[in-house]
Amino acid sequence: MSNGATRTRAQDAARTGADRGAPVVEIRGLSKRFDGASRRVLDDVTLSVWPGELVVLLGPNGCGKSTMLRCAVRLLDPTSGSVTVAGSDLAALSGNELRDRRRQVATIFQHGHLVARRSALANVACGGLGRSRGLRVAAGHLPAAELRHGMECLARVRMTHVAARRADSLSGGEAQRVAIARALSQRPQTLMADEPVASLDPEAAESVMELLRDLATRDNLGVLCVLHQPELALRFADRIAGLRAGRIAFDLPANVVGAEAVRALYQDER
Amino acid sequence: MTATREPVAGALQLPGLSPRRARRRVIQVAGALAFAAFVVQGLIVVDARPQDLVTGVTGMADILARSLPPSFATLPDALSAALETFDIALIGTLAALVLALPFSICAAENLTPARPLYIAARGVIAVCRVVPDLVWALLFVTAVGLGPFAGVLAVSVHSIGMLGRLFAERFEDMDMGPVHALTLTGARRMQVFSHAAVPTVLPSLVGIALYRLDENVRSSLVLGFVGAGGIGFQILTAIQLFDYPTVAMLLLVMFVLVMAVERVSAALRRRIL
Ligand SMILES: Nc1ncnc2c1ncn2[C@@H]1O[C@H](COP(=O)(O)OP(=O)(O)O)[C@@H](O)[C@H]1O
Ligand SMILES: [Mg+2]
Numbered sequence: 001m002s003n004g005a006t007r008t009r010a011q012d013a014a015r016t017g018a019d020r021g022a023p024v025v026e027i028r029g030l031s032k033r034f035d036g037a038s039r040r041v042l043d044d045v046t047l048s049v050w051p052g053e054l055v056v057l058l059g060p061n062g063c064g065k066s067t068m069l070r071c072a073v074r075l076l077d078p079t080s081g082s083v084t085v086a087g088s089d090l091a092a093l094s095g096n097e098l099r100d101r102r103r104q105v106a107t108i109f110q111h112g113h114l115v116a117r118r119s120a121l122a123n124v125a126c127g128g129l130g131r132s133r134g135l136r137v138a139a140g141h142l143p144a145a146e147l148r149h150g151m152e153c154l155a156r157v158r159m160t161h162v163a164a165r166r167a168d169s170l171s172g173g174e175a176q177r178v179a180i181a182r183a184l185s186q187r188p189q190t191l192m193a194d195e196p197v198a199s200l201d202p203e204a205a206e207s208v209m210e211l212l213r214d215l216a217t218r219d220n221l222g223v224l225c226v227l228h229q230p231e232l233a234l235r236f237a238d239r240i241a242g243l244r245a246g247r248i249a250f251d252l253p254a255n256v257v258g259a260e261a262v263r264a265l266y267q268d269e270r
Numbered sequence: 271m272t273a274t275r276e277p278v279a280g281a282l283q284l285p286g287l288s289p290r291r292a293r294r295r296v297i298q299v300a301g302a303l304a305f306a307a308f309v310v311q312g313l314i315v316v317d318a319r320p321q322d323l324v325t326g327v328t329g330m331a332d333i334l335a336r337s338l339p340p341s342f343a344t345l346p347d348a349l350s351a352a353l354e355t356f357d358i359a360l361i362g363t364l365a366a367l368v369l370a371l372p373f374s375i376c377a378a379e380n381l382t383p384a385r386p387l388y389i390a391a392r393g394v395i396a397v398c399r400v401v402p403d404l405v406w407a408l409l410f411v412t413a414v415g416l417g418p419f420a421g422v423l424a425v426s427v428h429s430i431g432m433l434g435r436l437f438a439e440r441f442e443d444m445d446m447g448p449v450h451a452l453t454l455t456g457a458r459r460m461q462v463f464s465h466a467a468v469p470t471v472l473p474s475l476v477g478i479a480l481y482r483l484d485e486n487v488r489s490s491l492v493l494g495f496v497g498a499g500g501i502g503f504q505i506l507t508a509i510q511l512f513d514y515p516t517v518a519m520l521l522l523v524m525f526v527l528v529m530a531v532e533r534v535s536a537a538l539r540r541r542i543l
Pocket of ligand 2: 065066067195
């Protein structure tokens with residue numbers, strides 16, 4: 001892999017720990033029980049992401065990965081525990097403060113969730129809405145400055161050639177890259193991704209993973225990526241956290257994680 | 271369980287007709303009889319007498335003969351009445367559009383800002399829709415007097431109900447992925463609505479509104495019969511004066527108007543969607 005050298009550096013940083021500064025996202029003691037359910041989907045999950053590292057959350061289907069991510073961006077309210085983003089606890093915020101904090105964390109999903117009838121560029125520029133105020137923007141107008149910045153973000157994911165195309169004419173891989181550009185136009189510190197390559201063909205999956213890797217290494221973003229393919233995790237991550245039945249089974253640098261530990265995640269426990 | 275029961279059932283059943291099939295047959299026959307009874311009571315209640323249609327044919331032929339040729343002298347009047355009918359529909363639909371949009375946002379489960387607003391908006395939409403526009407017209411004719419303005423009010427109040435409901439349904443069916451994605455970027459509620467929801471549903475909202483305009487042209491014709499202006503009112507007056515050539519001219523103009531609006535509205539909808 002071409003980025004092998006920088007990766008090793010990031011891993012070294014992950015191992016030493018002391019000089020990493022503050023994490024961009026700090027999840028502490030997070031538990032989640034859905035209303036009416038007896039079992040906790042998440043049980044005392046603790047996980048932090050530092051700038052410049054790609055952390056993969058790995059685990060079998062139904063182990064609670066999406067729930068954890070949704071709690072982390074407060075699409076769901078955790079039952080207990082805290083999520084600290086840039087120094088403040090998301091669960092304690094609401095309204096404008098919550099919106100401001102959310103801007104620091106960009107989220108991408110299995111599908112791009114682009115607005116189908118708008119151009120790729122307009123979709124990307126929408127990532128900057130949180131910074132804009134005023135009636136014109138509230139009425140659907142996109143400021144020229146955001147469109148310019150959107151173009152830079154498209155360039156960052158090497159997608160400027162689709163800028164004018166309608167979002168619903170893009171392939172899955174193109175849509176996902178455009179969604180990542182929209183995430184970047186938020187100017188976030190953290191990127192969260194829930195199985196971003198699950199519905200892509202192997203080539204597109206490869207290029208999206210390389211892009212996420214590169215965003216951590218070169219743009220110093222903290223990236224937390226949910227995957228259920230151990231092979232991709234081992235190749236691209238700085239650090240892998242294994243989630244098994246709602247508990248963190250291990251949280252180790254990728255080059256230390258053994259095949260045995262990964263296999264244990266996928267053994268049926270119930 | 272089935273293994274022990276089946277031989278017993280087999281011993282009881284008649285050849286060719288199992289108890290289950292027999293029961294289904296009884297239900298079918300009862301259903302057919304009930305339906306027939308329903309139709310018969312309907313025919314009695316509506317006082318259907320097809321023989322009167324046969325004897326009435328001469329009367330209809332007589333009216334037709336007296337209507338021809340249509341009175342071309344009244345064409346200018348007919349055209350201005352047609353314009354009035356169209357304008358009642360146009361202004362009524364536009365006014366309804368402006369009011370139906372906020373009501374439908376409140377009445378869509380996934381967009382409503384608050385539960386009490388949801389219930390209130392649903393209530394308003396239901397009342398506007400369930401009361402027929404003809405009844406609204408009667409009410410507004412008493413309130414603001416005879417003429418096209420009563421028609422505009424009737425059309426718009428009823429259309430708030432029709433548009434409000436269809437818009438709300440469209441909002442509820444919409445793909446929420448982009449809405450959630452933009453919410454997570456830290457965009458404001460109004461920004462999320464105008465940048466994610468509106469572009470997604472706008473073409474179908476415009477299509478629904480164009481279809482409503484088409485419907486409203488037809489309904490504003492009928493509203494004229496209760497005094498709410500337009501070509502319907504002219505037809506009513508001409509019939510009362512036994513001026514059948516004028517009635518014929520008015521019907522001709524009406525036919526052209528309805529067809530034209532229908533065609534144009536359909537063509538526009540095809541281009542948008
Ligand atoms: N809204 C919900 N209500 C109740 N249970 C849920 C809900 N969402 C997820 N779950 C349950 O939580 C568990 C974990 O789901 P999820 O986080 O989606 O798993 P993963 O993303 O790891 O495949 C599953 O057993 C699922 O059925
Ligand atoms: Mg999932």
